[in-house]
Amino acid sequence: MLPSFVLYALIASVLVSFVAGTAGVFAVLRGVSFLIAGAAHAALGGATIALILATQTGIPFLPPIVGALLMALAMALATGYAGGRGITARMETAISVFFALSLCLAVAAISLVPSELMSQVWGFLLGDILLLTEQDVLILTVATLVVISLISIFFKEFTYICFDMEGAAAFGMRVHLYNYLLLSLIATSTVIATKAIGAIVVYAMMTAPAATALLHAKSIERAIILATALSLLYLCTSLLISLTLVNIAPGALAGVLAAVVYLISLTIKRARRRIRE
Amino acid sequence: MGIVVVKDLTVEYEGVIALEDVSLEVSEPSFTVVLGPNGAGKSTLLKTLIGFIRPVRGIVRVLGIDPTKEPYRVRKLVGYLPQREFIERDIPIKVRDVILFGLLARRPPPRVATVRDLEKVREVLKIVGLEELADKRFDELSGGQQQRVLIARALVSDPKLLLLDEPLSATDVKTQVSILELLRELVDERNVSVIMVTHDVSVAVEYSDYVALLNRRLLAFGKPGDVLTPSNLVKAYGEGLRMFLTKEGRVMFIADQHICDFCEYCRSREWRRRRGAT
Ligand SMILES: Nc1ncnc2c1ncn2[C@@H]1O[C@H](COP(=O)(O)OP(=O)(O)OP(=O)(O)O)[C@@H](O)[C@H]1O
Ligand SMILES: [Mg+2]
Numbered sequence: 001m002l003p004s005f006v007l008y009a010l011i012a013s014v015l016v017s018f019v020a021g022t023a024g025v026f027a028v029l030r031g032v033s034f035l036i037a038g039a040a041h042a043a044l045g046g047a048t049i050a051l052i053l054a055t056q057t058g059i060p061f062l063p064p065i066v067g068a069l070l071m072a073l074a075m076a077l078a079t080g081y082a083g084g085r086g087i088t089a090r091m092e093t094a095i096s097v098f099f100a101l102s103l104c105l106a107v108a109a110i111s112l113v114p115s116e117l118m119s120q121v122w123g124f125l126l127g128d129i130l131l132l133t134e135q136d137v138l139i140l141t142v143a144t145l146v147v148i149s150l151i152s153i154f155f156k157e158f159t160y161i162c163f164d165m166e167g168a169a170a171f172g173m174r175v176h177l178y179n180y181l182l183l184s185l186i187a188t189s190t191v192i193a194t195k196a197i198g199a200i201v202v203y204a205m206m207t208a209p210a211a212t213a214l215l216h217a218k219s220i221e222r223a224i225i226l227a228t229a230l231s232l233l234y235l236c237t238s239l240l241i242s243l244t245l246v247n248i249a250p251g252a253l254a255g256v257l258a259a260v261v262y263l264i265s266l267t268i269k270r271a272r273r274r275i276r277e
Numbered sequence: 278m279g280i281v282v283v284k285d286l287t288v289e290y291e292g293v294i295a296l297e298d299v300s301l302e303v304s305e306p307s308f309t310v311v312l313g314p315n316g317a318g319k320s321t322l323l324k325t326l327i328g329f330i331r332p333v334r335g336i337v338r339v340l341g342i343d344p345t346k347e348p349y350r351v352r353k354l355v356g357y358l359p360q361r362e363f364i365e366r367d368i369p370i371k372v373r374d375v376i377l378f379g380l381l382a383r384r385p386p387p388r389v390a391t392v393r394d395l396e397k398v399r400e401v402l403k404i405v406g407l408e409e410l411a412d413k414r415f416d417e418l419s420g421g422q423q424q425r426v427l428i429a430r431a432l433v434s435d436p437k438l439l440l441l442d443e444p445l446s447a448t449d450v451k452t453q454v455s456i457l458e459l460l461r462e463l464v465d466e467r468n469v470s471v472i473m474v475t476h477d478v479s480v481a482v483e484y485s486d487y488v489a490l491l492n493r494r495l496l497a498f499g500k501p502g503d504v505l506t507p508s509n510l511v512k513a514y515g516e517g518l519r520m521f522l523t524k525e526g527r528v529m530f531i532a533d534q535h536i537c538d539f540c541e542y543c544r545s546r547e548w549r550r551r552r553g554a555t
Contacts (some may be wrong), residue, residue: 029368153386153387156381156386156388157386159368159370159374160382162368163368163370163375163378164359164378166329166359167357167359167378167427168378168382169329169352170327170329170355170357170359171352171353171357171379171382171383171434172348172350172352172353172382172383174349217369218369218414219369219370219371220368220369222369
């Protein structure tokens with residue numbers, strides 16, 4: 001029988017792979033992959049603020065992950081609002097501003113955190129996939145199920161707004177609604193992944209497998225399947241290495257693997273194209 | 278009931294006027310071409326018709342519906358082709374799915390394609406001459422082929438009104454002719470109305486029933502022969518351009534100072550006479 005922390009880490013790897021595969025692919029297609037970095041740092045700030053509120057003021061029911069989720073969602077909605085009718089450049093600017101803001105908030109909040117709680121902050125920054133509790137796993141599972149089902153239900157809508165937002169609006173689709181929903185789901189996925197692998201690494205883990213998959217896949221469905229499989233492979237490999245060989249942060253290792261494989265497959269793809277031409 | 282009614286329409290972008298006091302009416306199924314220089318407000322006019330932009334003044338009715346009040350109703354009935362700007366090219370989506378988009382986006386979720394829908398997709402692909410490409414990725418097509426797919430997407434829901442913003446851009450001459458003939462046929466045989474933005478004056482002369490000549494204001498609206506007069510064209514495009522009809526009846530523009538020994542214009546009698554006069 002596996003020790004429970006290993007079991008939880010494996011379950012979390014599966015969950016993170018699913019959100020990294022689906023939300024990651026849509027984030028790349030929608031041109032908002034930077035939102036992942038922003039939402040991760042918003043999550044860090046949100047979690048820290050929740051931590052301070054809960055311990056200093058005694059507000060009873062605000063677990064750090066809820067604080068993280070709230071801040072990340074606020075960031076997603078602000079991004080959608082600033083982007084208006086799907087203009088990527090404007091969304092980029094909005095994301096940058098909120099990224100900077102949430103980073104400052106996070107730093108300010110962290111400076112207020114009493115030293116005995118710092119380990120929890122470090123957990124969000126670097127990920128604590130090997131320290132998850134039963135309650136954490138439960139929350140992550142529910143959140144992942146919500147994200148995956150909503151993305152499957154609105155798969156066509158999300159595809160359409162990624163492909164041609166103006167056309168979708170012109171055919172009578174409520175594009176703003178779907179845009180906000182998609183951005184919120186990307187933010188939620190980011191929080192899920194941040195809890196497990198940390199705010200710093202989540203950007204690599206959610207964009208690199210998706211970008212790799214999109215280099216090769218012939219359809220969005222296949223890209224999602226491939227990205228999910230790649231993420232799972234990276235995370236399991238890293239877990240294995242960190243449990244048996246060197247005591248290294250598994251999330252970070254997975255992020256490095258993801259980025260390296262992306263670079264290699266990009267090079268291969270370019271080389272192949274050159275040969276064909 | 279008018280198909281499109283526009284009265285005293287004024288549209289601004291953040292205080293800058295893009296359209297001013299435009300009034301026009303399309304009352305029977307017909308082919309209307311909108312002409313005008315860059316920045317004239319042509320795209321703005323179409324966007325106002327489907328309720329993307331709220332006018333600051335004036336009345337707009339499309340198929341009897343007010344697009345400022347019920348944009349979603351208008352949009353489900355109208356086939357709109359945006360000017361090529363915002364389509365993301367790098368998305369792995371098949372040609373068939375791009376066209377299904379035109380059907381399914383108009384329905385409430387769940388947007389499931391039926392056998393009839395797939396038949397319809399095949400039908401419009403045939404019309405634009407791309408039936409073998411149904412399974413290809415959209416981003417692997419040439420620019421002109423992509424444009425044809427988007428025209429098919431605008432046609433697939435059998436709309437009674439088509440609003441097409443520069444549909445001929447990036448297409449070759451043969452494709453242009455086949456698209457224009459298709460549009461003409463839709464108007465003549467299936468009572469469809471077309472409002473099309475183009476920069477090609479000869480298209481207006483050869484295919485349209487009405488021409489709207491726009492440069493912020495509506496400079497002229499009516500039959501092509503009445504609208505496309507030299508003085509109107511000067512009003513729209515400014516001095517420095519001349520218009521002439523080739524032997525085949527095509528309208529061409531030419532720079533005012535242009536002189537050569539080869540082109541039809543320079544060889545035409547009128548030009549010789551002018552040259553002799555100076
Ligand atoms: N979103 C916008 N915000 C601000 N100004 C705009 C916007 N869209 C268009 N304009 C301005 O409104 C005017 C009309 O633009 P419009 O796109 O309707 O011109 P057009 O006739 O379609 O030109 P083109 O032939 O280049 O397509 C232009 O001066 C343009 O700069
Ligand atoms: Mg235009």
